[in-house]
Amino acid sequence: MTNAPAITAEIVAQHGLSPEEYERVLASMGREPNLTELGIFSVMWSEHCSYKSSRIHLKKLPTEAPWVICGPGENAGVIDIGDGQAAIFKMESHNHPSYIEPYQGAATGVGGILRDVFTMGARPVANLNALRFGRPDHPKMRHLIAGVVHGIGGYGNCVGVPTVGGEVNFHPSYDGNILVNAMTVGIADQDKIFYSAASGIGNSIVYVGSKTGRDGIHGATMASAEFDEKSDEKRPTVQVGDPFTEKLLIEACLELMASDAIVAIQDMGAAGLTSSSVEMASKGGVGIELDMNAVPQRETGMTPYEMMLSESQERMLMVLKPGREDFAEAIFRKWELDFAVIGTVTDTGRMVLNWNGETVADIPLGPLADEAPLYDRPTATKDEYKAWAGVKPLGDIPESTDFAADLLKLMASPDIASRRWIWEQYDHMVGADTVQRPGGDAAVVRVHGTQKGLAMSTDCTPRYCYADPYEGGKQAVAECYRNLSAVGATPLAITNCLNFASPQRPEIMAQLTGCLEGMGDACRALDFPIVSGNVSLYNESKATGGGNAILPTPAIGGVGLLADWSTSATIAFKAEGEDVFILGHSYRHLGQSLWLREIAGLEGRDAGAPPPVDLATERANGTLVRSLIADGVLTAAHDCSDGGAAVAIAEMALAGGIGADIEAVAEAGAPTPLLFGEDQGRYIVTTAQGDILAARAAAADISVIRIGRVGGDALRFDLQATATTAIIPLADLRRAHEGFFPALMGADAALA
Amino acid sequence: MKSAVIVFPGSNCDRDLAVALRETTGAEPVMVWHGETSLPDGLDIVGVPGGFSYGDYLRSGAMAARSPVMRAVADAAAKGVAVLGVCNGFQVLTETGLLPGALMRNAGLNFVCRDVDLTVANSQTMFTAKYDDAEAIKIPVAHHDGNYFADEATLDRLEGEGRVAFRYAGAVNGSARAIAGIVNDAGNVLGLMPHPERMIDAAAHGRADGRRLFEGLIEALG
Numbered sequence: 006m007t008n009a010p011a012i013t014a015e016i017v018a019q020h021g022l023s024p025e026e027y028e029r030v031l032a033s034m035g036r037e038p039n040l041t042e043l044g045i046f047s048v049m050w051s052e053h054c055s056y057k058s059s060r061i062h063l064k065k066l067p068t069e070a071p072w073v074i075c076g077p078g079e080n081a082g083v084i085d086i087g088d089g090q091a092a093i094f095k096m097e098s099h100n101h102p103s104y105i106e107p108y109q110g111a112a113t114g115v116g117g118i119l120r121d122v123f124t125m126g127a128r129p130v131a132n133l134n135a136l137r138f139g140r141p142d143h144p145k146m147r148h149l150i151a152g153v154v155h156g157i158g159g160y161g162n163c164v165g166v167p168t169v170g171g172e173v174n175f176h177p178s179y180d181g182n183i184l185v186n187a188m189t190v191g192i193a194d195q196d197k198i199f200y201s202a203a204s205g206i207g208n209s210i211v212y213v214g215s216k217t218g219r220d221g222i223h224g225a226t227m228a229s230a231e232f233d234e235k236s237d238e239k240r241p242t243v244q245v246g247d248p249f250t251e252k253l254l255i256e257a258c259l260e261l262m263a264s265d266a267i268v269a270i271q272d273m274g275a276a277g278l279t280s281s282s283v284e285m286a287s288k289g290g291v292g293i294e295l296d297m298n299a300v301p302q303r304e305t306g307m308t309p310y311e312m313m314l315s316e317s318q319e320r321m322l323m324v325l326k327p328g329r330e331d332f333a334e335a336i337f338r339k340w341e342l343d344f345a346v347i348g349t350v351t352d353t354g355r356m357v358l359n360w361n362g363e364t365v366a367d368i369p370l371g372p373l374a375d376e377a378p379l380y381d382r383p384t385a386t387k388d389e390y391k392a393w394a395g396v397k398p399l400g401d402i403p404e405s406t407d408f409a410a411d412l413l414k415l416m417a418s419p420d421i422a423s424r425r426w427i428w429e430q431y432d433h434m435v436g437a438d439t440v441q442r443p444g445g446d447a448a449v450v451r452v453h454g455t456q457k458g459l460a461m462s463t464d465c466t467p468r469y470c471y472a473d474p475y476e477g478g479k480q481a482v483a484e485c486y487r488n489l490s491a492v493g494a495t496p497l498a499i500t501n502c503l504n505f506a507s508p509q510r511p512e513i514m515a516q517l518t519g520c521l522e523g524m525g526d527a528c529r530a531l532d533f534p535i536v537s538g539n540v541s542l543y544n545e546s547k548a549t550g551g552g553n554a555i556l557p558t559p560a561i562g563g564v565g566l567l568a569d570w571s572t573s574a575t576i577a578f579k580a581e582g583e584d585v586f587i588l589g590h591s592y593r594h595l596g597q598s599l600w601l602r603e604i605a606g607l608e609g610r611d612a613g614a615p616p617p618v619d620l621a622t623e624r625a626n627g628t629l630v631r632s633l634i635a636d637g638v639l640t641a642a643h644d645c646s647d648g649g650a651a652v653a654i655a656e657m658a659l660a661g662g663i664g665a666d667i668e669a670v671a672e673a674g675a676p677t678p679l680l681f682g683e684d685q686g687r688y689i690v691t692t693a694q695g696d697i698l699a700a701r702a703a704a705a706d707i708s709v710i711r712i713g714r715v716g717g718d719a720l721r722f723d724l725q726a727t728a729t730t731a732i733i734p735l736a737d738l739r740r741a742h743e744g745f746f747p748a749l750m751g752a753d754a755a756l757a
Numbered sequence: 758m759k760s761a762v763i764v765f766p767g768s769n770c771d772r773d774l775a776v777a778l779r780e781t782t783g784a785e786p787v788m789v790w791h792g793e794t795s796l797p798d799g800l801d802i803v804g805v806p807g808g809f810s811y812g813d814y815l816r817s818g819a820m821a822a823r824s825p826v827m828r829a830v831a832d833a834a835a836k837g838v839a840v841l842g843v844c845n846g847f848q849v850l851t852e853t854g855l856l857p858g859a860l861m862r863n864a865g866l867n868f869v870c871r872d873v874d875l876t877v878a879n880s881q882t883m884f885t886a887k888y889d890d891a892e893a894i895k896i897p898v899a900h901h902d903g904n905y906f907a908d909e910a911t912l913d914r915l916e917g918e919g920r921v922a923f924r925y926a927g928a929v930n931g932s933a934r935a936i937a938g939i940v941n942d943a944g945n946v947l948g949l950m951p952h953p954e955r956m957i958d959a960a961a962h963g964r965a966d967g968r969r970l971f972e973g974l975i976e977a978l979g
Contacts, residue, residue, distance in 0.1 A: 163812060165769020165808055435773070
């Protein structure tokens with residue numbers, strides 16, 4: 006056995022292992038590991054790969070429903086969408102690399118999540134993302150925004166998968182640690198779904214895709230530590246993406262998958278060859294032996310340590326049926342990709358690596374995967390968290406003094422302003438199946454060649470999650486449910502991407518467990534299980550001088566099904582004279598609203614409790630909205646979220662290019678809490694059949710109030726409580742709404 | 758009506774173009790791999806699709822233009838077969854010399870994907886027969902390198918000979934004389950940056966302005 010440097014405490018620390026964890030390594034090996042073996046332990050036991058701080062809490066999430074084919078644990082979640090077809094999807098973070106090198110970080114985030122989906126046999130049909138940036142005027146932010154957007158576009162556009170939706174927030178807590186979460190949705194035939202468990206002693210283990218280089222070594226370990234002042238020096242740990250090769254890999258894999266040659270397949274993502282081979286072998290309960298000399302290499306002189314820890318992109322590992330190697334190789338050669346048999350499946354339960362005629366690693370698989378460390382980290386109690394977060398009850402809030410000015414300001418504010426500048430840089434139409442484009446509540450993509458449509462949306466309101474993790478966790482799921490319902494889709498399942506700061510702080514653990522508890526309750530109440538997910542911890546940075554933890558950001562990506570995509574509703578006002586209704590009860594809850602933050606200057610601790618979510622109401626209201634859409638009663642629907650009913654109405658007017666007279670505000674009292682409050686479970690809808698709507702709502706015991714009529718080229722709010730009428734021309738509204746990103750990013754943003 | 762769609766490594770609008778050809782010709786197009794040295798017999802239409810052939814590495818369309826199959830496409834064009842190059846296909850056609858000029862990086866430097874207003878600059882070509890002269894239509898673009906460039910003499914000649922098929926009605930990518938699509942001097946090769954195949958069904962795509970391009974071509978080919 007080659008023995009390079011002896012393993013010192015310093016080397017152990019450099020590999021991100023604690024002294025206790027190293028003791029476990031010694032115990033499971035029964036001897037001192039060599040450097041290659043230590044490297045393998047370090048990546049497998051990193052937070053990123055092992056979920057060691059979150060695993061015991063994730064187990065509490067609901068993951069089952071009759072339509073769930075495969076829940077968490079595989080590369081992505083799989084749900085039944087009828088006719089023998091399945092939707093396969095997952096969301097994943099690429100936060101740390103994107104802060105260090107935004108273009109490549111974001112690009113490879115897209116590449117990685119695409120591989121998670123097509124490795125299971127699905128053709129990717131849509132990408133979405135959830136992005137969080139710091140203060141728009143932070144000196145680094147334009148560079149980060151431009152890099153991330155160009156990276157997502159550069160990769161997604163080239164592979165030819167439309168980027169159809171997403172969300173963006175700005176908050177100072179992300180100044181030194183932006184979040185880039187990418188989601189892919191794919192479609193497969195249910196009898197052609199591929200899993201990762203290796204089997205068949207003696208079967209060939211095959212490497213396909215790009216060659217292995219020295220990029221991304223220790224990426225998973227880097228992604229499992231907080232940033233310090235020297236984080237820029239970690240740039241060499243960021244991988245470099247090649248979307249062209251990914252496109253070839255998609256086509257080659259799908260071509261091979263049409264045959265019966267594959268036993269198991271797994272992409273090489275975080276921790277590259279190490280985690281893919283360990284996961285395949287441990288899931289299959291077998292062993293694995295690899296010939297490191299056979300690994301296709303981009304550079305000369307690479308060591309087994311480097312090859313095992315490289316995160317070079319666009320690579321896959323497969324177990325093939327005996328005798329099918331030549332058949333498979335021909336397909337990959339046609340697509341001009343590397344193909345190499347690099348090992349065999351064994352019955353030893355160990356991972357053995359050979360190189361230059363020597364065994365350079367020999368590790369029992371159990372300790373690497375299933376028996377990896379598991380921590381029940383100290384967690385602050387709810388009361389302790391409340392005291393720490395220090396969110397004060399909301400006192401008396403002044404009424405809006407200039408309703409029109411408030412609405413214009415909100416529409417121009419960073420969290421509400423039009424995202425057109427972003428999504429026009431993404432090819433959101435390739436495939437010609439995007440029947441609802443970005444800008445609505447949810448994107449809708451046709452299932453190619455059928456009448457079915459998949460609706461998808463990403464959602465989370467981090468400021469709610471900070472103020473009340475439990476309610477915030479519920480709200481993220483509920484808003485996703487609402488967005489899918491608003492286009493008429495039946496919400497089926499979600500993926501989550503849990504972005505939090507350091508789990509070694511009890512308050513952060515309280516955020517994580519609180520959000521998960523809320524999320525779990527919401528999923529159960531809404532029949533909306535979690536089928537896949539990802540956890541990203543240590544999202545905090547001393548780079549900005551503060552020791553800044555991000556807001557808790559458990560992003561949700563949801564998928565819903567429309568039996569007939571052509572029945573889906575959009576947010577746009579359709580026709581003059583149609584009535585505008587608000588569906589769902591308004592409690593006038595202003596706490597944590599964007600009106601408070603942008604207009605009254607109250608946020609965080611000073612902005613009170615977030616709006617509570619009543620899950621039974623959420624479900625009932627969503628069910629009613631979906632049935633009204635299916636029956637053609639509604640002509641437009643839009644959920645009320647950031648900025649409340651007023652912003653929802655304004656977005657509907659802009660989307661349709663028609664104004665509205667909002668009349669019936671007076672009877673509800675003061676306009677600010679009604680129109681700017683962010684009460685949950687509400688939709689603004691339009692109809693030409695107000696009687697039917699009223700009757701259907703009454704039958705379901707759901708509040709629906711007519712508040713006005715579509716028409717004109719302005720929004721008119723008749724504010725009887727203050728005896729004034731606010732008139733906002735659509736042109737002014739559009740200027741405000743469309744102005745933020747172009748003003749921030751400017752014509753030279755491509756060079757930022 | 759027999760059609761074919763060329764597939765390069767990195768093409769990604771090949772299926773969309775095939776769907777549009779299937780729906781308008783009523784027959785399944787033949788997908789032709791870039792390594793082929795000949796085209797199927799009896800073709801009426803050859804589609805060169807959008808996408809990122811060879812990742813747009815080196816220069817958009819440059820490597821695809823050297824594919825074996827492009828020699829066969831040039832031969833077919835010389836014999837009068839209709840050749841339609843969309844987006845990356847337009848770039849490939851300029852790189853092969855089947856069309857004059859070049860497509861440079863967008864003036865705004867960003868990728869741009871949106872519906873754009875176009876004006877039909879010449880309704881007398883075999884690709885534009887179903888449009889009216891100067892008709893305003895809307896078709897989406899999705900490109901990073903759509904900024905059409907040619908020298909002044911070439912631009913004058915294109916305009917003088919009625920070879921500008923479509924123009925942008927507003928600022929999109931900085932193209933010389935707002936050129937969105939041109940035909941060769943024989944009139945049987947069209948290259949355009951907008952994607953007509955993405956707008957063939959009013960219900961799904963909002964409008965069907967692109968469909969008439971295919972229908973007009975089929976009618977002209979009779």
